[in-house]
Amino acid sequence: MSGVTEAIRGRLVVSCQAYPGEPMLDPRTMSQVAQSAVIGGAAAIRAKGLEDLRAIRTAVDVPIIGLVKVGKDGVYITPTLADCVAVAETGCEVVALDGTRRPRPDGLSLAETVAGLKERFPEVLVMADCGSAGDAVAAQEAGADLIGTTLVGYSGERPKTDGPDWAAIDEMLAVADRPLIVEGRLHTPADAAEAMRRGAWSVVVGTAITHPATITRWFAEALPGS
Numbered sequence: 001m002s003g004v005t006e007a008i009r010g011r012l013v014v015s016c017q018a019y020p021g022e023p024m025l026d027p028r029t030m031s032q033v034a035q036s037a038v039i040g041g042a043a044a045i046r047a048k049g050l051e052d053l054r055a056i057r058t059a060v061d062v063p064i065i066g067l068v069k070v071g072k073d074g075v076y077i078t079p080t081l082a083d084c085v086a087v088a089e090t091g092c093e094v095v096a097l098d099g100t101r102r103p104r105p106d107g108l109s110l111a112e113t114v115a116g117l118k119e120r121f122p123e124v125l126v127m128a129d130c131g132s133a134g135d136a137v138a139a140q141e142a143g144a145d146l147i148g149t150t151l152v153g154y155s156g157e158r159p160k161t162d163g164p165d166w167a168a169i170d171e172m173l174a175v176a177d178r179p180l181i182v183e184g185r186l187h188t189p190a191d192a193a194e195a196m197r198r199g200a201w202s203v204v205v206g207t208a209i210t211h212p213a214t215i216t217r218w219f220a221e222a223l224p225g226s
């Protein structure tokens with residue numbers, strides 16, 4: 001078991017991401033958000049984009065789960081081997097990539113992508129962002145070190161539930177033979193604790209901690225008459 005895997009066991013990982021066109025899409029801002037998350041108790045940071053990753057690397061000492069997003073449809077989370085290598089070059093301990101069974105844009109299989117990355121960066125761990133238990137089984141066979149529930153509700157296999165899709169999470173936990181990280185629509189501390197109670201290795205929370213526009217909308221829309 002790697003030191004990074006042990007370091008996140010039972011702990012909170014905070015995803016610090018801003019999206020195209022948003023005011024917080026700025027490496028300095030994201031590194032300040034990441035630093036704040038570490039002060040609050042994050043055991044690791046998940047972040048996207050090479051510039052943000054480089055800035056966050058210099059700002060925090062905790063492990064970083066890095067990714068790039070290429071577009072927003074289909075296979076868009078670190079879709080190609082070249083993307084994986086570019087993310088690893090920023091110094092991330094973990095590279096997160098699309099871990100679904102969908103065809104990848106560079107024509108490589110997930111197993112070839114994992115092997116190609118590990119050939120260049122043997123120490124780097126691979127987190128496979130999956131959308132279902134079927135994906136999780138395939139990602140394990142492909143050599144992923146960590147399985148994420150990140151793409152449940154986004155890959156077309158499962159409907160997108162308002163909160164965590166506990167049925168899918170339980171199915172994935174049942175087939176997992178390595179650390180399963182619950183990520184995606186954990187909106188409250190109680191959700192995060194419930195994921196751990198069900199058997200998650202660790203939890204990743206993004207929007208509910210680091211996306212003020214969405215959090216503000218939750219409050220604004222909760223007011224009577226809105």
Ligand SMILES: CC(=O)N[C@H](C=O)[C@@H](O)[C@H](O)[C@H](O)COP(=O)(O)O
Nearest residue numbers: 015150154184185186205206207208
């Ligand atoms: C589906 C997809 O592209 N998820 C992305 C993966 O990195 C991020 O946009 C999410 O914010 C992250 O997964 C954390 O989830 P939530 O923000 O729901 O806590």
